[in-house]
Amino acid sequence: MSEARGEPGSGTGAGARFFCTAGRGLERFLMREVRARLAATEVEYISGKVFFTTCSDLNMLKKLKSAERLFLLIKKQFPLISSVSKGKLFNEMQRLINEDPGSWLNAISIWKNLLELDAKKEKLSQRDDNQVKRKVGENEIIIAKKLKIEQMQKIEENRDCQLEKQIEEETLEQRDVTTKSENFQEEFQNDIEKAIDTHNQKDLTFRVSCRCSGTIRKAFTAQELGKVIGIAIMKHFGWKADLRNPKLEIFIHLNDVYSVVGIPVFRVPLASRAYIKTAGLRSTIAWAMASLADIKAGAFVLDPMCGLGTILLEAAKEWPDVYYVGADVSDSQLLGTWDNLKAAGLEDKIELLKVSVIARCVLWPMLYTARFMKLPGCPFGKSEGNVESDGNCHCLQKVLILLFLTFHLGKSLS
């Protein structure tokens, strides 16, 4: 478990403060998930972002399923007023950076701690995992790579780029699935190298990604603002800017409601999953939909229009002891699903059928007001349900499904 150092500006005691970006409508799912999976406290959300405090390590953070990207929070404050002159605005932004260097350095040290802890665990577990899971040939390549990486950690920064190219070449020769999961691991390893290599704070290279929306966007471009911030950081902390391959990336989002500064924890967004080969529906939405079905162990779950099977894949990873059946009318989609299942190793859990779907609507008058039904914030209402229904009906949700279905089925049934 990682801990935050007790420096001024951390403000949260035993945990670190993070925030996640999430698609509109998925914030409620993300809040629920963060409380359940990471035992997070001080959870709050603004449109598109969820802020929380947790002590979890990188492994648990990697498992978040409804978030797009994860960041360490440096600063969150009131929005910058864009109606003033340029000079005043730039001063405001410089104040953002200069005001509280403690919080910057604190966040960077937390980030390094997280990555170092993860590196140690990876080394320990992968030596065992490799022998059990993978075949001998790939085993050797992986061990050789790991040795190379360990050697590289002792050599200067310049050689890092070359190593990455070598690793990329090698991974191209391997199979798709292992390539993808290894690429993610390479990204993590590269992050770790870079974190460990910065013994001296002055060696840190950085890049600023600035996003603007709302009124500030009309007045200034994101590039302008990014430049101003970059210069202010260089002056204040003495780091160098590197646009191609920075060690540290700083993410700033300015809009009418807030100004947020953070460090992305992973280079790869959480929404791209290692186990989904070809994505159909966005993985975060697929997970959110699967979570709405309230799947319990021993249930049967049918997805009558599964497409590439994204919802079933997400569900099968999260709730494994369940019998899943996927169905689709199109052969090519079913072939795609089969490929995806093989790539994820889940062919024994999910059965595929080729079907055409007819929806019949039954109007059922209820003569008494039943319990209060919460309307889920799920943006798409695709039909999906348990074969063994338990009589619980989310009325408004089903109405949305009906509306969507009449539209969807009218188009695709031939």
Place this chain on the structure above:
Amino acid sequence: MRLLTHNFLKCNEENCTGGYPLQIKLDDTSSENVKILEQDFNKEFVKNVLSKVDYDVLYNTAKQFGISLLFSYTSQHLEDEGFLNSIHHALFKIHIMEGSLICPQCHVSFPIKDGTLIYIYIYIYIYIYIYF
């Protein structure tokens, strides 16, 4: 297609009543029409599934594949690993690759090609509750 799926399928032609269970007819012309694939055995899962399947249908179908299950079982058998293993084998491990399912009433056939069943219609019933 597994026998577990077969247990839940009935003929969905209009005006066909009693089209359950569908008869399995294996395709003798192809070389590998039944495959046995390994699957991890999960005791609780098998017990859960067993409570939901129609056991007589399962018994008859398994007989067709040369697997003799117990004719009926009691709650004592639910604790017996051997019994659960045989159920697991029958339900999950047998995959029908080539063949067809034929309705006993109207004789409509649903082909199984390359392990995937082509089943003409699935009906989804959407219940809209109106609150007064």
